[in-house]
Amino acid sequence: MALFTIAEPGQSKPRAPARRKRAVGIDLGTTNSLVATAKEAQADTLPDAQGQHLLPSIVHYAPGHGIAVGEHAIAPAGATSISSAKRLMGRGAQDIDYQLPYTLRPAPDGGMPLIETPHGPVSPVQVSAEILKVLAARGAAALGGELDGAVITVPAYFDEAQRQATRDAARLAGLKVLRLLSEPTAAAVAYGLDKMLEGTIVVYDLGGGTFDVSLMKLQRGVFEVIAIGGNSALGGDDFDRAIANWILAQAQPGETLDAQAFSKLLRIARRVKHALSDADVTGIEFNGWHGEMTRAAYYELVDGMIQQTLRACRRVLRDAGIEVEAVDEVVLVGGATRSPRVREKVQEFFGREPLCSLDPDKVVALGAALQADVLAGNKYGSDMLLLDVIPLSLGIETMGGLMEKIIPRNTTLPVTRAQEFTTFKDGQTVMALHVLQGERELVSDCRSLARFELRGIPPMVAGAARVRVSFQVDADGLLEVSAQEVASGVHSSIVVKPSFGLQEKDIETMLLESQARALEDREQRSLREKQVEAQRHIEALDAALLADGRELLSDTERAVLVAAMDALRAALAGNDAALIDKLTHELNACSTDFAARRMDRGIKAALAGHTLEEIGR
Amino acid sequence: MTTGQVQNFFTLLGLPESCSVDEALLDRNYRALQAQWHPDRFAAAPPPERLAAVQQASLINDAYNTLKTPLRRAEYLLQLNGVDPHRGDNQTLQDGAFLMAQLQQREELEDMLERRDEAGLTRLQKRTREEQGALWRQFGESCESGRFAVALIAFQKLQFLTKLGYEIVAAEDRLLD
Numbered sequence: 001m002a003l004f005t006i007a008e009p010g011q012s013k014p015r016a017p018a019r020r021k022r023a024v025g026i027d028l029g030t031t032n033s034l035v036a037t038a039k040e041a042q043a044d045t046l047p048d049a050q051g052q053h054l055l056p057s058i059v060h061y062a063p064g065h066g067i068a069v070g071e072h073a074i075a076p077a078g079a080t081s082i083s084s085a086k087r088l089m090g091r092g093a094q095d096i097d098y099q100l101p102y103t104l105r106p107a108p109d110g111g112m113p114l115i116e117t118p119h120g121p122v123s124p125v126q127v128s129a130e131i132l133k134v135l136a137a138r139g140a141a142a143l144g145g146e147l148d149g150a151v152i153t154v155p156a157y158f159d160e161a162q163r164q165a166t167r168d169a170a171r172l173a174g175l176k177v178l179r180l181l182s183e184p185t186a187a188a189v190a191y192g193l194d195k196m197l198e199g200t201i202v203v204y205d206l207g208g209g210t211f212d213v214s215l216m217k218l219q220r221g222v223f224e225v226i227a228i229g230g231n232s233a234l235g236g237d238d239f240d241r242a243i244a245n246w247i248l249a250q251a252q253p254g255e256t257l258d259a260q261a262f263s264k265l266l267r268i269a270r271r272v273k274h275a276l277s278d279a280d281v282t283g284i285e286f287n288g289w290h291g292e293m294t295r296a297a298y299y300e301l302v303d304g305m306i307q308q309t310l311r312a313c314r315r316v317l318r319d320a321g322i323e324v325e326a327v328d329e330v331v332l333v334g335g336a337t338r339s340p341r342v343r344e345k346v347q348e349f350f351g352r353e354p355l356c357s358l359d360p361d362k363v364v365a366l367g368a369a370l371q372a373d374v375l376a377g378n379k380y381g382s383d384m385l386l387l388d389v390i391p392l393s394l395g396i397e398t399m400g401g402l403m404e405k406i407i408p409r410n411t412t413l414p415v416t417r418a419q420e421f422t423t424f425k426d427g428q429t430v431m432a433l434h435v436l437q438g439e440r441e442l443v444s445d446c447r448s449l450a451r452f453e454l455r456g457i458p459p460m461v462a463g464a465a466r467v468r469v470s471f472q473v474d475a476d477g478l479l480e481v482s483a484q485e486v487a488s489g490v491h492s493s494i495v496v497k498p499s500f501g502l503q504e505k506d507i508e509t510m511l512l513e514s515q516a517r518a519l520e521d522r523e524q525r526s527l528r529e530k531q532v533e534a535q536r537h538i539e540a541l542d543a544a545l546l547a548d549g550r551e552l553l554s555d556t557e558r559a560v561l562v563a564a565m566d567a568l569r570a571a572l573a574g575n576d577a578a579l580i581d582k583l584t585h586e587l588n589a590c591s592t593d594f595a596a597r598r599m600d601r602g603i604k605a606a607l608a609g610h611t612l613e614e615i616g617r
Numbered sequence: 618m619t620t621g622q623v624q625n626f627f628t629l630l631g632l633p634e635s636c637s638v639d640e641a642l643l644d645r646n647y648r649a650l651q652a653q654w655h656p657d658r659f660a661a662a663p664p665p666e667r668l669a670a671v672q673q674a675s676l677i678n679d680a681y682n683t684l685k686t687p688l689r690r691a692e693y694l695l696q697l698n699g700v701d702p703h704r705g706d707n708q709t710l711q712d713g714a715f716l717m718a719q720l721q722q723r724e725e726l727e728d729m730l731e732r733r734d735e736a737g738l739t740r741l742q743k744r745t746r747e748e749q750g751a752l753w754r755q756f757g758e759s760c761e762s763g764r765f766a767v768a769l770i771a772f773q774k775l776q777f778l779t780k781l782g783y784e785i786v787a788a789e790d791r792l793l794d
Contacts, residue, residue, distance in 0.1 A: 021661070149661065178660040221648055375660040385652055412682070414656060416675035474671050475656045 021148040023178065023376035024139040025186070025368025028128060028152055028166065030086040031208045033057050034362060035135040036369035037143060041379075043190070043369040045362045046142045054361060055138075058083045059130045061117035069134045082115055085131075088124035089169075090161035090500045112165070112500050125165050125502055126510060129172035136175050149178040151372040153364050156182040156214050156225045159392055159437050160449050161500040163477050168502050172510055178375040180476040184214035185223045185386055186367030187333045191355050193218065194384055200326050202313065204346055204354065205333040209235040211309050215320045215327075222387040222412060227320040229312045234305060236336025242301040243269035243293070251289035273298070277340050299341060306345045313349060330354040335361045388413050390473055394449075397434035401443045406471055409439065416472045420486065423467075427459040431467060431492075435479065448499040454483045454492040467492060527577040534572055534584050538565055541591060544598060552597045564590050626680035626693060636694055636760045638684055647681040688779055691756060691772050700765045702772060710773045719777050726781075730788045738792070742785045749778045 025043070027034045032054040036045040045053045052071065060073035060081045073081055082102055093106040093113045103116040114121035132152075140147050152175075154166050163180050170177045181189075184203035188194065193201055196218055205212040212230040216223055244265045248257065257265060268286055272293055275282035281294045317324055330350045336342060337360045346354050358366060374384050389412055395405040396419070406417050421431060431454040438446030457465050466486040473479050483492040497503065502510075541561070549558055568583040627634045631646045652658070654677060659670040683689045692702055710716065722741065729737040752771045759768035 179657060221651075375657055377661050385648075385655055385657060387651065387655070412678045414671045414675045415678055416672060472671060472675065475674075 021376035021378050022140070022143040022145055023148055023369075023372035023378065024136070024143075024150050025181075025365050025370070025372045026132065026135050026150050026152045027183070027186075027362075027365035027368060028086065028131065028154075028169075029057055029207075029364075030084050030210065031057055032361070033131050033135060034365035035139050036362065036365040037139060038366075038369040038373040041370065043366040043373075045365050045369075046138050048138060055131065055134060056083075057086065057131055059085070059127045061119045061122070063118040067119075067130055069130050082117070082122075082127050085115075085124040085127035088113065088115075089128065090159070090163070090165035092500055111498070112502070123502060123506075123510075125169045126172060128166070128169035132170055132173035132175055136173055147175065149176040149372065149376050151179045151181050151186075151368040151375060152177060153181050153183045153186045153368050155212065156184050157212075157228050157391055158182075158477075159447055160394070160473075160477060160479050161437075161447065161498065164498065164501045167476065167478065168507055171507060177476070178372055180478075181368055181371055181386070182214075182225065182388060182391075183212075183333070183364050184216060184225065184331075185388065186364045186371065187331050188216065188218075188223065188329075188367065189370055189384075189386065190358055190363045190367035191329075191331055193329060193331070194221070194223070194386060196328070199328040200322060201329045201331065202316075202327050202350065203331045203333060204309070204313065204337065205230075206309060206336040206342060207235050207334040208237045208336065209233070211235060211312065213309070213313050213316050215316050215322065221385050222389075224387075224389050224410060224412075225391060226322070226410070227316045228391075229316040229319070231308065231312060234308060236334070236339070238305055239273060239302050239336065239339070240266050240269045242305070243272055243298065246293070246297070246301060247272075247284055247286055247291075250291050251286050273339070302339075302341060303345075306342055310345065310349045324350060327352070331363070332356040332360050333363050388475065388477070390415065390477055392437045392447075393439055394471065394473065394479065395436050395446070397436060397443045402441060403436050403438065403443050403446050407473060413477060414472065414474045416470055418468050418470045421467045421469060422463050423457065423460065423465045424462055426462050428462070428465070429457045429459055430455050431457060433469065433481070435471075435481070449479065450481075450496050450498045450501075452481050452483075453495040453497075455495065456490060456492050457485055458488045458490050460487075523577065527575060527580075530577055530580050530584070531572055534568055534580055534587075537584065537587065538569060538572075541565055541587075544594070548598055548601065552601065553594060557594070560590055561587075561594065624676065624680075625697070626683055629677065629680045630684060632684065634694070634697065636691060636757050638690065640685075643681070643684055647677065650677045687753070688772075688775060691768075691775070694760060695765060695769055695772060698760075698765045700769050702769060710770065710777075712770065712774070715774055715777075719781070722781060723784075726784060726788060730791065733792055735789070735792055738785060738789055742782070742789075745778055745782055745785065749775060749782070752778065 023037070024046075025036045025038070027036075034045050034053060034055065036043050038044075047053045048055070048070075055070040056074065058070065058073040058081050060068040062068065084100075088096065088104075089112075091112060092110050093104065094110070096104065096113070104113040105116055105121050106113050112123060112125070114123055115127065136147055136150070139150070150170065152166060152170055154163055158166070166180060167177055183205070184201075187203050187205070188201050193199070199218045201216045201218060203212075203214045203216065205214075210230065210232050211234045212228065214225055215227045217226050218224075244262065247265060247269065248255065265286065268284065272282055272284060276293065276295045276298045279295070281292050284291050284293055314324075317327075327350055330346060330352060332343070332346070332354045337346075337354075337356065343354060343356060371384075371386065373379055389410045390407060391409060393405045393409045394407040395403045398404045406419055407415055421433075423431065433452040433454065434443070435449045435452065436443060436446040437449050440446055452469075454467060454469070457467060464487070467483055468486050469481060469483045471479060471481055481494060481496070483494060484490070485492060542565075545553075545558070545561070553561065564583070564587040568580070568587050571579045571583050625634070630643060630650070632638050632643060651674060654670055654673045656667060656670045656674055659667045662670070683693050695702055722745075725737075725741060728734075729741065752775050756768050756771040756775065759765065759771060
């Protein structure tokens with residue numbers, strides 16, 4: 001086995017002080033995304049030119065060629081802005097049971113749907129790639145050069161298809177992924193909890209629109225997600241909405257507002273919420289109505305929602321078989337955990353003060369940046385090692401539509417498992433495998449990951465061939481399958497058809513297209529430049545001919561020059577850059593003499609007492 | 618197993634080949650090996666090295682999980698000594714009295730669950746644990762003296778009792794809900 005012959009890490013590295021690697025951590029979020037970088041165990045998020053750290057995860061495909069990302073992508077009519085693409089990553093049309101402000105085109109084979117845009121249908125992977133490109137550019141600008149790598153965070157519950165889609169997006173964005181890190185793990189790293197020898201950690205993540213709770217166990221440097229829970233339809237935005245509705249009920253009972261008026265009211269609601277963090281009561285003015293809201297009234301509105309998140313916490317603790325007293329640390333993530341009431345209730349529930357010294361919007365990106373710094377090799381010798389587990393069991397379909405588990409959930413990654421299969425027909429050379437992920441017994445209750453077709457099995461009698469299939473899941477939770485016929489040693493070729501992801505050839509095509517578009521853009525620009533230059537040349541010659549053409553050129557000479565000008569003028573109407581180039585050169589050649597004669601005449605005229613300016617006119 | 622050729626898991630993790638292991642040493646050696654071979658240490662390395670690291674780290678994980686769990690460790694030890702519990706002629710336990718007792722205990726368990734007899738469950742659990750302890754001693758002694766065929770029988774009984782142990786815990790959970 002050649003495994004032991006490879007160099008030890010560090011051995012092949014140059015001894016000279018290497019350039020510090022440019023590595024970033026990226027939190028690719030549903031609503032907002034962030035990029036951070038770390039230096040000497042100190043991580044910071046990077047702002048854009050306007051000083052904004054959060055990049056709204058919104059992409060706008062403008063009619064024509066332009067693609068805008070972030071604040072600029074919030075389209076006035078909202079018609080073609082794509083938000084929350086993360087929720088579509090690695091999912092099928094049947095998974096989307098909620099309203100979207102844009103139109104989806106279901107994939108013909110039940111795979112990831114495409115989004116209709118003025119640029120034609122685009123995959124959620126491409127949309128995410130546009131967000132990643134902007135963050136990567138921000139990182140490259142801050143670090144002074146092209147990035148060496150990035151750690152991108154994914155929710156702990158992301159299955160293989162969703163992780164693969166995230167990795168594909170990074171590849172389309174030209175990013176080298178050092179690791180896909182689970183969000184709660186990143187949050188724990190941001191607080192330095194990886195330095196704990198053993199402990200039980202709860203990550204409470206209340207974002208704008210979703211709530212996630214993860215219970216992790218840290219044992220000898222292994223972060224293990226024991227149980228997860230949450231509510232995909234509950235977030236801090238619901239707090240604002242509850243206050244807004246309360247104000248509306250007080251000010252204009254029984255009335256409803258249009259979207260624009262309601263968003264104005266939401267802004268007032270947010271101000272009220274912030275004011276009540278410090279004050280017991282705050283005044284409100286809305287459409288001529290003057291009133292006030294007390295802190296008690298505010299608590300009454302939100303306590304029910306906070307209670308719902310705590311119920312999810314209790315369920316997760318029960319799933320894990322862990323008492324609330326056994327929790328060593330609670331980490332707060334997500335903008336809504338800024339609310340003092342949320343902190344108070346979380347503290348009351350867990351009986352300990354939660355960790356909240358870091359900005360809860362940035363904590364995931366900060367943890368990712370710390371890990372990126374280690375992985376890029378800037379902190380060689382650091383003993384930080386985050387071992388992750390596979391969040392859902394991996395298996396294959398067997399007779400009768402049942403799922404047979406090959407790698408159980410919570411197995412430490414990376415993991416390789418081999419399974420032997422045999423042929424059931426004489427001379428069978430092809431075998432099909434259906435790989436699934438999930439905890440349920442029935443194939444129909446699990447998530448289909450991919451179908452593999454093994455080809456080139458040596459023909460034998462039924463049951464004689466022994467095909468050994470290896471399932472390898474790497475540290476990012478991504479699966480690779482290889483197969484070999486044991487008796488003959490023949491490697492079977494594998495054709496993979498991912499159920500929800502992009503096929504390798506799709507990615508290739510997208511990469512080529514984006515490169516081609518870049519090339520096209522360059523050519524377009526150079527053509528425009530040539531056209532402008534030629535036009536200027538023709539205009540100058542027109543003026544010169546009008547001034548001196550009759551005196552300095554013979555009829556033949558003038559005819560040749562005019563013909564050359566007409567030819568170039570005609571070419572300018574088209575887009576043939578090579579033709580424009582050629583005709584410009586020809587025109588230059590036949591106008592050289594004329595220019596020289598004009599120069600001579602100018603000098604003579606000057607000597608005769610005229611100014612150059614007069615002649616030039 | 619990850620490859621045709623198998624590196625002895627005990628050797629890989631720097632432990633003597635035995636049915637009982639020094640858990641602290643196992644943990645320490647495992648961490649040291651992962652610190653060296655985990656693919657994260659090769660994040661910036663060329664693809665062939667990365668692949669080798671994934672395979673090596675998988676092997677280390679497999680070795681650790683095998684040696685960490687007593688029943689899996691016992692099974693592995695038997696395999697190393699030419700007694701594979703999964704091989705055809707080794708698969709069935711020929712101890713009628715033991716099997717009868719097993720059936721009886723399972724019936725008892727179901728009765729207790731129906732009667733919601735928590736105290737009974739606790740008693741059954743205690744008895745099962747004692748029985749397991751005795752079998753583990755028997756397994757250890759048989760291995761030490763090289764009588765692996767005898768060890769196999771203890772192992773098979775332990776498989777039954779471990780499963781019974783899980784069922785008792787599950788039954789207790791159901792009573793608590």
